Amino acid sequence: MPPSINFLLRSSSLRLRLITPESGAPALDEPVSWVHSSDLADPTPFLDSGQLLLTDGTQFPLESRDTEIFDDYVSRLVSHGIKGLGFATQVIHGGLPEGLVSASREQGLPLFEVPDRTPFIAIIRLVADFLAKEQNARSEWSLQAQRAIARAALRPDGLTAIMGELERQLQCWVALFDAAGHQVRMPGNRPVPSALVSSVEGAVRGALDQRYRLASQLEIEGQQVTLQTLGRRNRLRGVLALGGMEPMDPARTDIINSVIALASLALEQARTLDTARRHLRAGVFEQLLSGNIDVAARTASQVWGRLPAEPITLTLTQPSDHGSDLLEALELLADDFRGAVFYAQRGERVVVLAGEAQQKKVTALLQENSAIAGTSAPGALASLQRGLQEAELALQRAVEISQPLVHFTEVSGSGMMGLLRREKAGVVAQRMLLPLLSHDAEQHTELVSTVRSWIENNCTWDLTARQLGIHRHTLRSRIDTAGSILGLNLDLLRDRLELMAALDFLEEG
Incomplete structure (x- = not known):
């Protein structure tokens, strides 16, 4: 935290005396980014907002009764965001000009007296030393935090551990979203405030829709939220959302950048593993179609836990332009139900197997991803070939009538004559x-x-x-x-x- 005017007033070696405002005023605790000295009538072109100004009053006429000079001078400083004014007495002026005191009090500019034996360089050096010490402390904290995050990355649950360490270091809530816009569950982490959930999820989807790297600061329900995309342009892997933390500084930025690099790598590795799993899924499905149900079931049990319980519904879907988003969403859904939902790619189409209890979830997911689909009548794994044919007919019908989802019963309900009409x-x-x-x-x-x-x-x-x-x-x-x-x-x-x-x-x- 940068020093304040109160910090300078508490220094016995400087012997500064507060003139205005009263002791305890909030303005005296506001951070000062630097101290600058100038005797110009208008020093603001050479100052930055948040700085403290020191002057010996050379720019003011001696014994001047023209209060407008002081009013204009103080007004320029206040408008420019100057945090306070230190006036050196017994150098040019024997004391503080009354016009300057009145203008500072009326316009809310903190004013303190610098005695003649206190050089400006002493004040500047004290602030510089404080800032240097603060910066060294922040750098050391950032280094230690990055080491802790790196150690977390080596744990078996690396991605979850990284996010947990980031939350602990920054004292804020952290949420990770995958490429489909779904939040990655991280047990033990602080949840996103319920009042912000829908707005944060909407902002995440908007960031993913841009399909390029971005970092943005948003104000949601009065809270500052930071969004950072993960991955490469047109191949985003997810979004990191942070909220409820102190304002960003270089140390916090370095930590977040380290996490982004580690999380991107972890998600990339997860994507590679997902690709291998999808090839395995395709092989298991072909075994099911061939009637080798025992072989397929043993393979599935070792990787996903089990196959969906009969009777199952087979859904054949034709993904939209963002087919990879659908695959990621299906992977998450299949993981949620530990085998009660199974999917596999067949060329440009995707097959989904689900029991009666999970079919509604599958249907909702397809609608969210703008996919066109056809579903079979419920049946057994042994009749999967027939189910695939039924879903194929239903999908063809869905494409013909531009309907998101068609059930085979809608096609078969009109009998053979209905097929001829189609x-x-x-x-x-x-x-x-x-x-x-x-x-x-x-x-x-x-x-x-x-x-x-x-x-x-x-x-x-x-x-x-x-x-x-x-x-x-x-x-x-x-x-x-x-x-x-x-x-x-x-x-x-x-x-x-x-x-x-x-x-x-x-x-x-």
């Missing part, structure tokens, strides 16, 4: 019935409406003839003519079904 069979139906439509238009017949009624009445002759108001033999003649034009034998069930489907899809062509 394939846009109306175009084929129109081409098939075109000869019959053309015949009706040219010959002014009603063959299309006749066969439609006949099909709708389950191909019963008497009922259809009565509805159309024609003789049964006339109906038979029309049906035979329609079959001849279409090249169908309508005495056969297969050709009747062909005609029924074509008439059903005619309106979709």
